[in-house]
Amino acid sequence: MEKHIKLALAMTVVPAILALNCAHAFPLDATVExxxxxxxxxxxxxxxxxxxxxxxxxxxxxxxxxGTVLKGHLVTITSQPEQDFVSxxxxxxxxxxxxxxxxxxxxxxxxxxxxxxxxxxxIGNISADWAYHFLDTGQPGDDPNAFGNEDALRMLINGxxxxxxxxxxxxxxxxxxxxxxxxxxxxxxxxxxxxxxxxSSMTAPPTVVSGSHWRASDTIESDWETIGFDDxxxxxxxxxxxxxxxxxxxxxxxxAEYMWYDPESTSNGKQxxxxxxxxxxxxxxxxxxNLPLFGNVLLNADDDLEFYVNGQLVFADDDGDLPETVDxxxxxxxxxxxxxxxxxxxxxxxxxxxxSPRDWVYERVLVEAKIAIGTLGDFNNDSCVDRTDLxxxxxxxxxxxxxxxxxxxxxxxxxxxxxARKLVLLFSNPRGATCD
Amino acid sequence: xxxxxxxxxxxxxxxFATSQxxxxxxxxxxxxxxxxxxxxxxxxxxxxGLHETFSxxxxxxxxxxxxxxxxxYNPSLLTFLPFLSTDWGPHLGDIPSGEAVRFxxxxxxxxxxxxxxxxxxxxxxxxxxxxCIPPYLNNLQRVDSxxxxxxxxxxxxxxxxxxxxxxxxxxxxxxxxxxxxxxxxVFDTTNVVLSDPDGFEISLLDASGNPIGPAPVVTPxxxxxxxxxxxxxxxxxxxxxxxxxxxxxxxxxxxxC
Numbered sequence: 001m002e003k004h005i006k007l008a009l010a011m012t013v014v015p016a017i018l019a020l021n022c023a024h025a026f027p028l029d030a031t032v033e034x035x036x037x038x039x040x041x042x043x044x045x046x047x048x049x050x051x052x053x054x055x056x057x058x059x060x061x062x063x064x065x066x067g068t069v070l071k072g073h074l075v076t077i078t079s080q081p082e083q084d085f086v087s088x089x090x091x092x093x094x095x096x097x098x099x100x101x102x103x104x105x106x107x108x109x110x111x112x113x114x115x116x117x118x119x120x121x122x123i124g125n126i127s128a129d130w131a132y133h134f135l136d137t138g139q140p141g142d143d144p145n146a147f148g149n150e151d152a153l154r155m156l157i158n159g160x161x162x163x164x165x166x167x168x169x170x171x172x173x174x175x176x177x178x179x180x181x182x183x184x185x186x187x188x189x190x191x192x193x194x195x196x197x198x199x200s201s202m203t204a205p206p207t208v209v210s211g212s213h214w215r216a217s218d219t220i221e222s223d224w225e226t227i228g229f230d231d232x233x234x235x236x237x238x239x240x241x242x243x244x245x246x247x248x249x250x251x252x253x254x255x256a257e258y259m260w261y262d263p264e265s266t267s268n269g270k271q272x273x274x275x276x277x278x279x280x281x282x283x284x285x286x287x288x289x290n291l292p293l294f295g296n297v298l299l300n301a302d303d304d305l306e307f308y309v310n311g312q313l314v315f316a317d318d319d320g321d322l323p324e325t326v327d328x329x330x331x332x333x334x335x336x337x338x339x340x341x342x343x344x345x346x347x348x349x350x351x352x353x354x355x356s357p358r359d360w361v362y363e364r365v366l367v368e369a370k371i372a373i374g375t376l377g378d379f380n381n382d383s384c385v386d387r388t389d390l391x392x393x394x395x396x397x398x399x400x401x402x403x404x405x406x407x408x409x410x411x412x413x414x415x416x417x418x419x420a421r422k423l424v425l426l427f428s429n430p431r432g433a434t435c436d
Numbered sequence: 437x438x439x440x441x442x443x444x445x446x447x448x449x450x451x452f453a454t455s456q457x458x459x460x461x462x463x464x465x466x467x468x469x470x471x472x473x474x475x476x477x478x479x480x481x482x483x484x485g486l487h488e489t490f491s492x493x494x495x496x497x498x499x500x501x502x503x504x505x506x507x508x509y510n511p512s513l514l515t516f517l518p519f520l521s522t523d524w525g526p527h528l529g530d531i532p533s534g535e536a537v538r539f540x541x542x543x544x545x546x547x548x549x550x551x552x553x554x555x556x557x558x559x560x561x562x563x564x565x566x567x568c569i570p571p572y573l574n575n576l577q578r579v580d581s582x583x584x585x586x587x588x589x590x591x592x593x594x595x596x597x598x599x600x601x602x603x604x605x606x607x608x609x610x611x612x613x614x615x616x617x618x619x620x621x622v623f624d625t626t627n628v629v630l631s632d633p634d635g636f637e638i639s640l641l642d643a644s645g646n647p648i649g650p651a652p653v654v655t656p657x658x659x660x661x662x663x664x665x666x667x668x669x670x671x672x673x674x675x676x677x678x679x680x681x682x683x684x685x686x687x688x689x690x691x692x693c
Contacts (some may be wrong), residue, residue, distance in 0.1 A: 394539060421632075423552070424635070429566075
């Protein structure tokens with residue numbers, strides 16, 4: 001233990017220059033070995049966001065005496081011995097904190113859902129699916145703060161100044177990635193091994209399906225379909241909601257469930273409210289921010305529905321309660337409505353018809369949306385940047401409407417002919433030939 | 437009087453152009469100063485000043501790899517002819533050969549939105565295989581395109597646009613001509629966007645060569661006259677008279693022999 005403390009004390013003076021993001025050889029004698037891996041603590045001057053710490057860690061390598069090169073990444077802790085090692089070696093004082101390599105790759109209704117290590121060693125619900133975690137009580141808490149959702153892990157000594165060392169708590173808490181402080185207490189640990197950083201910049205859910213994780217209400221409210229609306233007072237949708245038609249009859253192979261507003265779960269699928277409103281909030285975090293976004297959804301309602309994305313009406317199924325149309329599944333492309341950051345899918349569903357809401361046999365909503373973050377310049381998502389993509393961009397430049405950020409390829413804040421030229425530099429083949 | 441006005445417009449354009457000599461300039465060059473009803477007129481759109489050093493030490497020094505602009509004309513006097521507007525300057529690549537892509541739109545009468553994107557690489561030294569296929573922009577925009585050390589062109593043509601001055605009625609019909617177009621049309625450009633080979637708007641550089649903002653672009657407008665009806669009417673009457681007298685003489689010859 002004393003040896004570890006001495007090493008850690010020595011390593012806290014290793015300066016970090018956050019701006020450096022290129023591959024860099026870390027001095028071997030500034031690392032400490034545990035179970036075949038090497039570890040080093042970095043104290044960033046002025047604090048660091050999780051993204052900065054991750055980028056710096058990823059940019060480091062260490063070369064062993066036999067010439068083996070190990071790749072750096074933010075530390076991942078997969079066992080109690082490793083937890084004890086990191087804690088005893090690198091945590092020094094009350095309230096000192098270490099960024100860990102755990103992050104929430106998709107923010108949805110569950111604060112424990114969709115966590116992963118940057119290495120990919122664990123993925124899923126951090127409480128239920130991870131083989132090992134060392135979360136503090138009430139964590140991950142997604143506590144309100146000035147920086148947004150809490151979506152990255154820190155290990156911290158949860159005790160005030162003067163707290164006896166034997167009573168210190170070194171468990172994990174979730175923090176917001178953009179939170180760079182407290183500067184005097186925050187550090188991060190780089191782990192060197194052969195895993196490297198496999199951080200996925202795609203924090204989108206690959207599939208969004210209807211289910212009990214959607215928020216639901218039976219009362220229309222002002223701006224209910226917009227991003228800024230606070231749906232925290234809404235209950236969760238009742239799903240699976242009873243219906244005689246199997247969901248796979250409508251969408252083969254889907255994991256989606258019928259849903260409706262039924263907080264008491266008392267309906268037999270026929271006596272719910274005539275109108276129901278649903279919201280699903282998720283985060284898209286493309287890196288860089290101007291990557292194209294794609295969204296396609298399969299929708300069905302008994303009977304009619306309106307589908308909104310980020311406050312804009314994308315599609316209305318208003319064919320009423322006719323038996324020959326009630327099982328129609330509508331395919332809708334909503335790519336143009338997606339944006340980097342927080343997105344909201346919102347559905348107004350009506351029993352009977354939009355024109356004449358009434359209680360009519362069954363009520364239900366079924367949704368399966370596929371969302372993807374594409375490659376820069378590949379606007380048709382065919383894994384090839386070619387003349388077709390240039391034609392798509394030129395058509396946007398020639399139109400006078402507002403342009404999505406993903407057409408701003410040169411990231412100068414405008415979409416114009418310079419972006420078209422930038423796209424030429426991204427061609428997969430000379431002169432924009434197709435990728436056959 | 438109208439000739440004097442036209443001359444004034446042309447002279448004022450030149451004065452304006454001279455005062456903006458140290459900036460990128462889009463110049464417009466009509467094929468003729470007057471166009472009569474029934475005739476075509478062509479307008480060259482040229483660019484200069486892509487390699488200029490200002491007295492302040494600032495400079496513009498860039499190859500052109502793409503451009504877009506709005507071209508303004510009077511649609512009551514001229515009709516745009518897309519099929520006579522395919523001859524665009526070769527300095528960004530040959531369009532039929534797939535070296536460049538262009539577009540021309542006229543969403544608003546009198547406003548042509550046009551643009552061109554070169555698909556060529558900047559130079560043989562900056563490209564990476566398999567993209568190193570000549571010609572290169574660095575050659576095409578030089579005085580001698582076969583010599584990469586020759587000076588850059590001071591001015592080169594971006595595009596040529598063709599227009600037609602229509603009659604005010606249906607030729608050959610009894611009512612023709614119901615009206616005669618006349619007056620002056622001003623050619624001008626606006627919303628000019630120029631891109632360098634790296635896909636960034638061409639910037640003004642400081643003395644050290646660092647971008648310090650968009651390079652200024654000016655376009656001296658130019659006017660073209662469509663003569664007033666009396667001129668054409670008198671000319672038509674004269675032609676009719678000549679033709680009539682010729683037929684009379686021919687008839688007299690036949691009668692006498």
